[in-house]
Amino acid sequence: MSTTNDNRRDTDVRGADTRSTDAQIADMRDAAHTNDSDRLNAILDATIEYFGRLGYYGTSLQRIADAVGLTKAGVLHYAGSKEGLLSLVLTERYDRETESITESMVTEERPLIANMWRRTVAVNNHRPALVHMFSTLSAEALDPGHPAHEYFARREQSIVSNAMNINWQVPDGVNVQHVLQAGFSMMDGLQLRWLRSPGQDLNAMWAECEDALLPLPLWEGYR
Amino acid sequence: MSTTNDNRRDTDVRGADTRSTDAQIADMRDAAHTNDSDRLNAILDATIEYFGRLGYYGTSLQRIADAVGLTKAGVLHYAGSKEGLLSLVLTERYDRETESITESMVTEERPLIANMWRRTVAVNNHRPALVHMFSTLSAEALDPGHPAHEYFARREQSIVSNAMNINWQVPDGVNVQHVLQAGFSMMDGLQLRWLRSPGQDLNAMWAECEDALLPLPLWEGYR
DNA sequence: GTCTATATGAGGATAGAC
DNA sequence: GTCTATCCTCATATAGAC
Numbered sequence: 001m002s003t004t005n006d007n008r009r010d011t012d013v014r015g016a017d018t019r020s021t022d023a024q025i026a027d028m029r030d031a032a033h034t035n036d037s038d039r040l041n042a043i044l045d046a047t048i049e050y051f052g053r054l055g056y057y058g059t060s061l062q063r064i065a066d067a068v069g070l071t072k073a074g075v076l077h078y079a080g081s082k083e084g085l086l087s088l089v090l091t092e093r094y095d096r097e098t099e100s101i102t103e104s105m106v107t108e109e110r111p112l113i114a115n116m117w118r119r120t121v122a123v124n125n126h127r128p129a130l131v132h133m134f135s136t137l138s139a140e141a142l143d144p145g146h147p148a149h150e151y152f153a154r155r156e157q158s159i160v161s162n163a164m165n166i167n168w169q170v171p172d173g174v175n176v177q178h179v180l181q182a183g184f185s186m187m188d189g190l191q192l193r194w195l196r197s198p199g200q201d202l203n204a205m206w207a208e209c210e211d212a213l214l215p216l217p218l219w220e221g222y223r
Numbered sequence: 224m225s226t227t228n229d230n231r232r233d234t235d236v237r238g239a240d241t242r243s244t245d246a247q248i249a250d251m252r253d254a255a256h257t258n259d260s261d262r263l264n265a266i267l268d269a270t271i272e273y274f275g276r277l278g279y280y281g282t283s284l285q286r287i288a289d290a291v292g293l294t295k296a297g298v299l300h301y302a303g304s305k306e307g308l309l310s311l312v313l314t315e316r317y318d319r320e321t322e323s324i325t326e327s328m329v330t331e332e333r334p335l336i337a338n339m340w341r342r343t344v345a346v347n348n349h350r351p352a353l354v355h356m357f358s359t360l361s362a363e364a365l366d367p368g369h370p371a372h373e374y375f376a377r378r379e380q381s382i383v384s385n386a387m388n389i390n391w392q393v394p395d396g397v398n399v400q401h402v403l404q405a406g407f408s409m410m411d412g413l414q415l416r417w418l419r420s421p422g423q424d425l426n427a428m429w430a431e432c433e434d435a436l437l438p439l440p441l442w443e444g445y446r
Numbered sequence: 447g448t449c450t451a452t453a454t455g456a457g458g459a460t461a462g463a464c
Numbered sequence: 465g466t467c468t469a470t471c472c473t474c475a476t477a478t479a480g481a482c
Contacts, residue, residue, distance in 0.1 A: 014397070019294035053280050053366040054363075054366065055280055055281065057277060057281030058278065058279075058281065060456075060458085061459090062457080062458095070466075070467090071466070071467060072458075073460085074465075074466050075458090076458085076459070077466070128365075132365060135365070136365065139358050139359045139362035140277075140278055140359060140362070140363070142275075142358070142359065142418050152419070156419060175434065175435070178432070178435045181416075181431060181435070182436055184412070185408075185409045185411075185412030185416060186412055187412065188408075188415060189408030189409055189413075190366070190404075190408040192361065193379065193404075196365055196379060208400075208405070209401070209405040211401050212401045212402045212404070212405035213435065215397075215403055215438070218438060262447090283475065284476070291451095295477085296448070296450085296477085297448050300447065300448070304477080338476080402477090
């Protein structure tokens with residue numbers, strides 16, 4: 001053990017249990033009732049956490065494998081490659097939960113921009129790991145060579161243009177596009193601040209920003 | 224040549240020049256009039272570019288060395304370590320150019336928040352690489368284990384609290400702290416959008432945001 | 447001040463046993 | 465479905481020659 005190319009990490013302490021390794025592993029599997037779908041979910045959870053904390057480049061398959069109790073080869077069985085992990089986590093997790101928010105506004109009788117943002121903020125407030133991943137990858141993927149560059153470029157465009165297709169109710173004289181651009185930018189920046197201030201409530205932080213961006217009495221009745 | 228631990232990259236084509244390697248290297252040094260200070264500046268320039276594009280974790284000493292025509296050992300001679308590079312680039316480059324902006328507002332007779340932001344944006348508009356590095360590291364350093372975590376945490380606090388010490392002229396009823404928080408957040412988010420849209424002018428993009436955040440006629444005479 | 451050489455290990459990915 | 469073993473490349477850092 002402990003050759004230069006050992007498959008396991010140095011932190012992996014063995015030998016306390018005198019039974020065979022296989023027996024221990026079988027126990028762990030049974031104890032967790034781990035089926036395939038659970039495994040994949042655990043892998044994606046760990047991926048979200050580490051892509052957020054360390055970025056795509058900074059995250060190794062080994063870290064994710066350690067977090068879910070597998071080897072690198074075990075993780076690759078599910079995702080195929082590191083890029084496969086990235087793709088899964090963006091489309092199967094982030095997109096899935098996010099797109100419903102703006103879509104829900106289309107059906108509103110009197111859609112208010114402030115309501116959409118409050119809804120977004122309320123959702124994000126209880127999924128900090130996903131927000132963290134989004135923020136980190138979003139910056140890392142500014143580079144055209146990043147495997148998620150196209151994803152984020154397309155996403156940014158579609159968010160504002162989708163919002164422009166809604167018949168927002170705003171005070172007279174307000175430029176809808178400018179407010180949307182300003183508000184979405186503000187939210188991206190505020191989320192970074194939120195992630196840096198442990199324990200703070202994103203809704204409360206946003207309320208202060210909203211108060212500045214959509215000031216009363218101008219926005220009275222429109223928020 | 225080309226053993227597994229060759230110091231040079233595969234892209235490093237040799238042999239076209241039949242003179243000794245030392246002679247070629249001497250030529251390059253003379254041709255560039257390279258002194259120590261120039262070298263360090265070139266190293267920091269390359270570091271800023273790659274820390275921005277690939278992040279701290281994603282950047283290797285080899286890339287920086289290649290960019291400036293040195294070996295890894297050569298780069299380490301100047302910075303000591305990779306963390307040393309990070310430290311240099313934040314304190315010797317980013318801080319140096321940035322702190323003067325808010326400080327310049329203290330001496331204004333009738334300081335306007337809008338002026339400070341316009342000044343900041345005008346400066347950043349012609350240093351995209353520094354802004355890129357700031358954005359990328361700022362997200363990467365959300366993690367407490369990142370070597371620049373403390374730097375960015377302190378920076379974020381001091382930016383708002385420094386600004387709160389200035390006697391800003393604002394319309395009646397405006398909450399200065401909320402506007403500052405909102406505006407700084409908006410700028411962080413807008414810069415990400417700017418970096419994703421090649422060729423756009425940051426001043427113009429900011430003007431639209433300012434129009435939304437400090438709407439007329441409420442801010443008439445205050446911007 | 448810059449290099450070569452080397453130490454020492456981590457990186458992603460694949461083959462094949464079980 | 466998960467592992468071990470292995471391939472090959474890349475990483476940071478140091479020692480010491482010139």
